[in-house]
Amino acid sequence: MNLEKIMNELEKKHPGESEYLQAVREVLESIEEVVNENPHFESAGIIDRLIEPDRIYTFKVPWVGDNGNVQVNLAYRVQYNNAIGPYKGGLRFHPSVNLSILKFLGFEQIFKNSLTTLPMGGAKGGSDFDPKGKSDGEIMRFCQSFMLELWKVIGPQTDVPAGDIGVGGREIGYMYGMYRKLARENTGVLTGKGVNWGGSLIRPEATGYGSVYFAKEMLATIGENIEGKKFCLSGFGNVAWGAARKINQLGGMVVTISGPDGYIYDPDGISGEKVDYMLELRASNQDIVKPFSYEFPGAQFHQGKHPWEVPCDVAIPCATQNELNKEDAENLVNNGCKCVAEGANMPSTPEAVEVFLDNKILFGPGKAVNAGGVATSGLEMSQNAMKLNWPSEEVDDRLHHIMQSIHEQCVKHGKEEDGFINYVKGANIAGFLKVANAMLDQGVI
Ligand code: NDP
Ligand code: 2IT
Numbered sequence: 189m190n191l192e193k194i195m196n197e198l199e200k201k202h203p204g205e206s207e208y209l210q211a212v213r214e215v216l217e218s219i220e221e222v223v224n225e226n227p228h229f230e231s232a233g234i235i236d237r238l239i240e241p242d243r244i245y246t247f248k249v250p251w252v253g254d255n256g257n258v259q260v261n262l263a264y265r266v267q268y269n270n271a272i273g274p275y276k277g278g279l280r281f282h283p284s285v286n287l288s289i290l291k292f293l294g295f296e297q298i299f300k301n302s303l304t305t306l307p308m309g310g311a312k313g314g315s316d317f318d319p320k321g322k323s324d325g326e327i328m329r330f331c332q333s334f335m336l337e338l339w340k341v342i343g344p345q346t347d348v349p350a351g352d353i354g355v356g357g358r359e360i361g362y363m364y365g366m367y368r369k370l371a372r373e374n375t376g377v378l379t380g381k382g383v384n385w386g387g388s389l390i391r392p393e394a395t396g397y398g399s400v401y402f403a404k405e406m407l408a409t410i411g412e413n414i415e416g417k418k419f420c421l422s423g424f425g426n427v428a429w430g431a432a433r434k435i436n437q438l439g440g441m442v443v444t445i446s447g448p449d450g451y452i453y454d455p456d457g458i459s460g461e462k463v464d465y466m467l468e469l470r471a472s473n474q475d476i477v478k479p480f481s482y483e484f485p486g487a488q489f490h491q492g493k494h495p496w497e498v499p500c501d502v503a504i505p506c507a508t509q510n511e512l513n514k515e516d517a518e519n520l521v522n523n524g525c526k527c528v529a530e531g532a533n534m535p536s537t538p539e540a541v542e543v544f545l546d547n548k549i550l551f552g553p554g555k556a557v558n559a560g561g562v563a564t565s566g567l568e569m570s571q572n573a574m575k576l577n578w579p580s581e582e583v584d585d586r587l588h589h590i591m592q593s594i595h596e597q598c599v600k601h602g603k604e605e606d607g608f609i610n611y612v613k614g615a616n617i618a619g620f621l622k623v624a625n626a627m628l629d630q631g632v633i
Contacts, residue, residue, distance in 0.1 A: 189223045189230060191216050198239065205288035207509060211295050211534060212239050214541075218616035232632065234624045241268040241294060244287070247337040249315060251329045263334055265313035267347055268294040271626040273307030274345055276562060278352030280314035281359065289509070290314060293352070296533055297562070299619025300555040303594045306566035311347055313338070319354045320475045331362035339367050344375040344572070350565050351380045353508065356426055356470075357392065361385075376572030379565035388568035389580035390587065391561075396430020396506070396531065397584070398560015398591050400438065403502055403529040405595035406550045409609060410526065415439035420500040420525075422446040423507030424477050427531045427558065429466045431504050432458055444495035446507060447477030451495035454487040462487075499523040504557075505535035512536045517543035530554035541612065548608050556594050556615040563590045 195213055202208060216235070223229050245265045253259055264287060267275045277297040280290070290312045298310030317330055342349060351360055360380045367377055374386070381387035390397070404414055417440045421428045424445045432442045441457040445466065454462070462484055469479060481489040496503060496516035503525055505512050509532065517540035520528065527550040530536060534554055536544070544551035564587055571577055578586075594615075601621075602614020 189216070189220055189235060191220055194235065194239070202288075205291065207292040207534070208288045208295065210538065211292040214538065214612070215295070215299065215616050215620070218613045219620045222617050222621070228628065229624055232628055234627055237627065237632075238269065238298070238623070239295070241266050241291060242270065243267050244291075245338075245341050249317070249330065249333045249337070251326070251333045253326055254323050261315045261317040261330070263313070263315035263317075263337070264290050265338060265341060265347070265349070266290045266294040266311060267341075268310040268312070269298045269623060270309035271623050271630060272302060273309050275311035275347035276301055276308035276350075276565065277311040277313070278350045278562075279355045279359075279363075280312070280352040281317045281319055281354035282314070283316050283318040285314045285316045292509070293533055296555050298623055299616060300559045301562055301566075302619040302622045303556060303597060303615060304559050304563040304566060304590055305593055306563060306590075308348075308562065308566055311349070312352075313349055314352065314355070317354075319473050321473060324358075327359065328362045331359050332366045335363045335366035335370070338363075339370045342367075342377055343371075344377050344569070348376065348565070348569060349378055350562070351426070353425065356380070357382060357387075376569050379568040381568070383577070386568075386572050388564060388571055388583055389577070390583040391564045391568055392426065393430040393433060394564035394587055395427045395558050395561030396432070397434045398563065398587055399427065399431050399504055399506075399529055399531040399557045400434035401560065401588050401591040402552055402557045402595060403504065403527055404438070405592060406527050406529065406552055406611075407502070409599075410550065412526065413438075417441070417501040418443055418499070420444045420495045420498050420503045420520075421531075422451070422495050422505045422511060422535070423532065424466050424480070425470050425506070427561070428504075428506035429463065429470070431506055431531055432463045432466065436460075436463065440502070443500060444498050445477060445480070446495045447475065449476040449478055450489055450491040450493055451498075452477055452480045452487050452489055453495070453498055454484065456486050458487075496520050497523075500525055502527045502529065504529050504531045506531035507535065508532055509534045510537050512540050514539035514543060516540060521547045521549060526550060528552070529557045531558050533558065545610065545612070550609070550611075552598075552611045553615050555619060556598055556611060559594055560587050560591055563587060
């Protein structure tokens with residue numbers, strides 16, 4: 189496999205799609221050796237077929253604001269690969285959404301979903317709609333108009349979307365309502381549904397819980413555990429909330445959360461009602477974390493800064509892509525951080541990942557660490573198919589086992605001669621092999 193040639197051609201075909209090119213390069217670097225050892229992958233064109241999505245739907249979403257003005261947003265669904273199961277992946281509503289970001293997320297989703305042990309292919313979608321400052325009515329009208337187009341290309345056996353940044357239980361509800369009306373059926377076509385209408389218990393918590401279960405497994409490889417450890421988190425959304433809950437349950441202490449405006453440092457720890465308040469803050473659609481420091485005066489707000497300058501044992505970035513740079517990584521390492529587990533998708537820049545790997549600290553990439561979210565979406569699909577609900581203990585138990593299994597796969601494929609576990613390599617190789625072999629089995633289609 190000639191990596192540079194593949195990347196040069198891809199750059200020419202998709203100029204400026206930096207996040208997409210970044211994600212493809214990272215995976216190809218990890219799997220290069222395995223591909224070279226297995227010439228049948230190359231002769232079957234597996235890499236060329238894997239790096240381009242199967243198809244991309246683009247559509248406009250017109251909707252009417254509270255002031256009567258007509259607004260138009262752009263929306264997409266990227267169906268990437270369905271060799272091992274129906275397309276599956278979240279929907280993101282954020283003004284930064286473009287094809288590069290959705291293609292990177294869809295590409296990552298292929299390997300993440302493969303790692304979960306469940307039969308799910310990779311996809312991603314969303315819109316440049318900005319939920320900030322929108323009323324409930326505006327969110328509803330946007331979601332309904334979005335689904336008027338999207339419903340034509342999704343289905344419980346075809347493509348099953350879920351939430352991501354800017355899409356939580358409320359948005360899934362409005363979209364599901366419209367789908368149900370159009371399709372005239374109550375099927376599990378979206379995951380992350382409310383528990384009274386087909387949703388799975390633990391799905392809201394699953395990404396954060398799973399990230400902490402994964403960090404627990406990572407720490408165990410160096411004889412450590414969660415109890416008594418200091419955690420720096422970024423973000424204050426769904427993933428950060430779930431992670432904060434589980435860290436507190438397991439006896440750790442969360443000292444930071446963050447927003448686009450800066451970070452909160454709370455030396456007393458973010459637990460109890462402070463974790464509940466994160467939900468309120470997120471639902472307020474304000475886009476800022478500063479109000480946390482008015483509500484809890486012990487908490488300090490640091491404007492325009494990243495939380496990674498605060499000393500901690502474990503860092504879990506839970507906000508967005510490329511939010512942790514080289515300088516942040518150096519700060520973490522110099523302050524004694526032992527473990528970085530990516531709750532978000534690709535939050536560390538390639539230079540930051542290099543710092544972690546060069547210093548041989550535990551570093552878990554998003555596609556392994558945050559796979560508990562989509563895994564529990566898979567469990568929601570199973571429950572919908574069986575038309576029953578599992579109790580929360582059962583879902584949590586299955587989630588815990590899945591995260592342990594993902595960790596085992598990373599160790600199997602990522603353990604180096606000196607015993608260091610390269611989780612980036614491990615996750616990429618394990619995720620890739622399952623999909624590549626499925627594609628080989630099924631011929632060139
Ligand atoms: P939420 O919308 O609930 O929260 C996102 C958080 O990230 C908010 O605090 C948000 O602040 C912040 N954020 C978003 N964009 C930016 C930006 N450009 N700069 C700084 N901060 C930003 O989303 P989730 O918690 O669901 O998602 C967080 C991350 O986890 C994403 O990378 C997502 O892809 C990933 N993920 C989510 C899963 C899920 O099941 N929800 C599953 C696996 C991964 P604000 O909105 O105020 O900008
Ligand atoms: O990035 C992700 O894995 C998600 N946003 C969750 C996807 C899903 O289908 O549950």
